[in-house]
Every structure is written in structure tokens, then in C-alpha cells.
Amino acid sequence: MEKTEITTREKLKTYFETGKYPTEGQFAELIDFLRLKEDILTNKELVDLSNHLAALDNGYILYSTSNIENEKFPIAVSSKEGESQTFTIGKTENKEQKRYFQGSAPYTVSTKEFMVDQLEGNKYYYLNTQIDDGHTTSRLFGNNLPPIPENFGLGTVENEKISVRVSNEDFDRKINNLHTRLTFVNKTEIFIEYALYGNYWSNKYISEDMVTDHYDLGDFLVCFYRADLSGTSKSIGCRIYDMDNDTLLMTASLIPGQKNINVSAGGVLSGVRNARIECDYES
Known part of the structure; x- marks a missing residue:
């Protein structure tokens, strides 16, 4: 049986050495070696990537929502290197989602503009966040209460994570x-x-x-x-x-x-x- 040689970077480079003429097959091998933007990771690749991120000890956000439909709640995170990410929290069917941060701690976390519907009756949005396993920041908003302002500071993640939960609450009176x-x-x-x-x-x-x-x-x-x-x-x-x-x-x-x-x-x-x-x- 013919032994298939593993494609490596070093092997691909030999196709383009001075004086050589890469074949159609060698160009195809190069293209297959690359990952394009539209390529979808396999389940195995996704698991390997998640394990790699966990090993890097990157911080992450855990988020979930309750009684939320089409509302969007963007959360901005910046690392000490100045890298910035935005995580848009939408309907999660009460399932907790986990997303890793770029860069390294400390991570500064704040809100961006919340795109929400006007609530009627005695309904309000409720935002609850917790840094690592320490302090929390909580607010009701919407209806007759003020909105969450853009760039509202939720705290600084020094170690591991921030947990964010957004829900729609119905009270027996105006708050x-x-x-x-x-x-x-x-x-x-x-x-x-x-x-x-x-x-x-x-x-x-x-x-x-x-x-x-x-x-x-x-x-x-x-x-x-x-x-x-x-x-x-x-x-x-x-x-x-x-x-x-x-x-x-x-x-x-x-x-x-x-x-x-x-x-x-x-x-x-x-x-x-x-x-x-x-x-x-x-x-």
C-alpha cells in the first residue's frame, strides 16, 4: 500500500523553490491546506479549539435570558492589551451560553445601546451581572424606569468570568x-x-x-x-x-x-x- 505523506508547511514550501514549476495538483494541495473564511469547523475542530482556549486561561462571559423575544443586549469587553469585543445577548431559551474573551485579564466590561421594546403594564427588564463569584450589579429598566445607559460600567474581570442574565419581569404594580x-x-x-x-x-x-x-x-x-x-x-x-x-x-x-x-x-x-x-x- 502506498504511504500517504502528511502535508506540512515545510513540504508546501518545497513546491515553490527557485527554479521549480508547481503542478496543478500541488496548487490544489496548497489551497486545501488553507482555511478560508467560509469554511465551517467540524465538531472535532470546535472541541479542540474550545479546549485550547480553556488551556490558555482566557476569561469568558456566561449569559442567559428569560422571557426575552427579539431584544438585543450588546455587552462590550476590552482587555488590558486594548482589544475590544462585543457580545450580543439575545434569546437563549434559558440555556447558558459561554464565549471566550480575546487578550488577557483584566477585562473591562460595560454595556452598549440596548435595543429593546417599550414595555407596558407592570413589566420590566432585569439585568443581573456577577464578576467571578464576587459582587453583582443589578438594575431594572424599561417601562417608566430609565434605560440602561450606554457605557454603563459592569465592573472589571480580574480572574475568570462575568455572568450576565437578562430577564423580563412582571410585577403587581409600577416600580x-x-x-x-x-x-x-x-x-x-x-x-x-x-x-x-x-x-x-x-x-x-x-x-x-x-x-x-x-x-x-x-x-x-x-x-x-x-x-x-x-x-x-x-x-x-x-x-x-x-x-x-x-x-x-x-x-x-x-x-x-x-x-x-x-x-x-x-x-x-x-x-x-x-x-x-x-x-x-x-x-
């Missing part, structure tokens, strides 16, 4: 925004961030003043902190005050010698419209 002003005062040299969570609403970690737009589904907010105290032997106390009557509402302690992640403020801000967070070293 309205509530606004609480948070003034953040950090009296230490340590970088400290806080995040607030309400019902169907949460923001990414920040280190500055903010005004919430949580909902009257429940007039409450919970607060969490994160800070790296690995290089200090001093503990830090973060206290929340009601600025309208200067009342101390709750205190959280950040532990020295370690990274503090998702440290609870130790209570609930209920019906507060004007609050101040003060972080300082504890004696």
Missing part, C-alpha cells in the same frame, strides 16, 4: 426609583471600597460619593466593604451615620493582616435618604 445620598469619608491611607445592595438593585464597588436609584420594592439598602489590609497591623472601623440627625446607624470592622472581601456593614439602611460613611483606624 419607582428611590434616592439615597451616600457621602464617603476615608481617613486612612488604605484604599477602601463599598457596595450597596437593594431589592433588584446593586452597584459595583466604589470609593466615592454616590446617589442610589434603588426601588420602592423595598426601601432598604445593605452595605459591604472591601480593602486589602495585608500590609498593616491596624484595624479599621467603618461607621454609617444618618446625616439628617447625626445618628450612628452601624459599624463594621476591617481586620488587619489580610484582604477584607465583602465585609458586611452589620445592618440595614431603611428609609434613610442622607447617609455618611466614615472609615478610620480603630484605637
Whole structure:
């Protein structure tokens, strides 16, 4: 039986050495060796490619939708090399989809313009994202609530993934925004961030003043902190005050010698419209 020689790059190059005249068959062999844009990967090639991407440790997006028809939700991702991708999230029949990122971490994730229908009655769109297995960003939008703005930051993926879920929710009444002003005062040299969570609403970690737009589904907010105290032997106390009557509402302690992640403020801000967070070293 005649042994078939494997086509390699080195073999193909020999057809075009100076003084040689490639045959029709050799040109055909070259063309068959190339992959054209319209070529469809086989199942085996797709599996091999997915395994290769996983081995490269690239970040990825997991997304799914519920009760969504023709709406489109583009999510923009850029890597530290400046590479940019857009993932357009549409109807997934509740099946989770996985797509890998170009480049390497950290990946900055934000929204682009959401092309959605005007909702009637008490229906709203709900966007929920989670970075790795940490903090979440949640918003209701559509109907009488403001749309998700273009370039709305969803956070930075430092390690592995972002999970995104978009659904169409039907409530028993109209939903309205509530606004609480948070003034953040950090009296230490340590970088400290806080995040607030309400019902169907949460923001990414920040280190500055903010005004919430949580909902009257429940007039409450919970607060969490994160800070790296690995290089200090001093503990830090973060206290929340009601600025309208200067009342101390709750205190959280950040532990020295370690990274503090998702440290609870130790209570609930209920019906507060004007609050101040003060972080300082504890004696």
C-alpha cells in the first residue's frame, strides 16, 4: 500500500523553490491546506479549539435570558492589551451560553445601546451581572424606569468570568426609583471600597460619593466593604451615620493582616435618604 505523506508547511514550501514549476495538483494541495473564511469547523475542530482556549486561561462571559423575544443586549469587553469585543445577548431559551474573551485579564466590561421594546403594564427588564463569584450589579429598566445607559460600567474581570442574565419581569404594580445620598469619608491611607445592595438593585464597588436609584420594592439598602489590609497591623472601623440627625446607624470592622472581601456593614439602611460613611483606624 502506498504511504500517504502528511502535508506540512515545510513540504508546501518545497513546491515553490527557485527554479521549480508547481503542478496543478500541488496548487490544489496548497489551497486545501488553507482555511478560508467560509469554511465551517467540524465538531472535532470546535472541541479542540474550545479546549485550547480553556488551556490558555482566557476569561469568558456566561449569559442567559428569560422571557426575552427579539431584544438585543450588546455587552462590550476590552482587555488590558486594548482589544475590544462585543457580545450580543439575545434569546437563549434559558440555556447558558459561554464565549471566550480575546487578550488577557483584566477585562473591562460595560454595556452598549440596548435595543429593546417599550414595555407596558407592570413589566420590566432585569439585568443581573456577577464578576467571578464576587459582587453583582443589578438594575431594572424599561417601562417608566430609565434605560440602561450606554457605557454603563459592569465592573472589571480580574480572574475568570462575568455572568450576565437578562430577564423580563412582571410585577403587581409600577416600580419607582428611590434616592439615597451616600457621602464617603476615608481617613486612612488604605484604599477602601463599598457596595450597596437593594431589592433588584446593586452597584459595583466604589470609593466615592454616590446617589442610589434603588426601588420602592423595598426601601432598604445593605452595605459591604472591601480593602486589602495585608500590609498593616491596624484595624479599621467603618461607621454609617444618618446625616439628617447625626445618628450612628452601624459599624463594621476591617481586620488587619489580610484582604477584607465583602465585609458586611452589620445592618440595614431603611428609609434613610442622607447617609455618611466614615472609615478610620480603630484605637
